[in-house]
Amino acid sequence: MSEAPEPSVEDARGFAGVPDSTQRLWTPHRMAYIGGQDKPDDPDDAEQCPFCSAPGRDDEDALIVHRGEVAYVILNLYPYNTGHLLVCPFRHVADYTELTEAEVAEVAALTRTAMRVVREVSSPAGFNLGMNQGEVAGAGIAAHLHQHVVPRWMGDANFLPVVGRTKALPILLADTRAMYAEAWPA
Template identity: 85%
Template sequence: MSPADQPGGEPALEDARDFAGVPDDTQRLWTPHRMAYIGGENKPEDPHDDEQCPFCAGPRRRDEDALIVHRGRVAYAILNLYPYNSGHLLVCPYRHVSDYTELTEEEVAEVAEITRTAMTVIRAVSGAAGFNLGMNQGEVAGAGIAAHLHQHVVPRWAGDANFLPIVGRTKALPILLADTRRLYAEAWPGGDGA
């Protein structure tokens, strides 16, 4: 009989490393691709250096390679490389600014217009029932890359917040990013998917 089984006995601490590989009743969904995000693989060492900024680098690449859905005059739409939900877009100004109050009137207007169009396109392509829209301003507010403002456009469907993210800390994303980018680009007004 262990001390934990004895009345008034101290519970025995077991080293979790002794149980690695031992089967239990927990089902696991492994998502090793998330380690790139957790480890900060694509995060700039100097967030204020626009040469390192992924939101500045994206527009210098081909749309397919950068996952850009639409290019406007002063802002653009790009798929989130680490989506909260399938079809998660980011709307970014080209200019490397961190705070919403730093945007010009033209940038404010185009970020708003691209956001509106993105919602229409996402509804047409994937039947989204709702959206979460927002900007995390500053690291303390949750911005992964706080130095370059970006607005999240996250499509939502009834039942999409199931047990996986809550219990399994896993997201099921049923479509590849490249396929999502192509469908959105083709559906964008005036878009051709190129």
């Protein structure tokens, strides 16, 4: 019986930018985020948590758009797209199943209102909504639950970040926060 040949491993460095059946997309600009820039040293320490510290700061400085009773809306400091909002409970809680009924209701209501406000101000064609539960699921700050509200426009996913190592955000975060906060219903 003959031995099976050793499997060969291709060097993937030559594949960047070469289309094939898997259509790889290289996003080196995300490495600072993936590497943990600005993440707390101890994710379970609420004092280090950016979602716990933000409500203790001025809304403009913290990029908070709206404060509710048990949750609030804040702009994402590392947005996937212009106008990327996060809906967070004030309480330091990691898992959706640990939310109180009041927190579940307000996170849902604030998400709906955020979509309405963003539609009014920015006219997106659609949205991505979601929660990444756990670090393995993509949660950048896994210890504090947050709902993503990401406005989307036709053609907004271009190759500028890959080719030019640049993400084009046509408006400053502070200006976006001000417009959304002003449009938020009383």
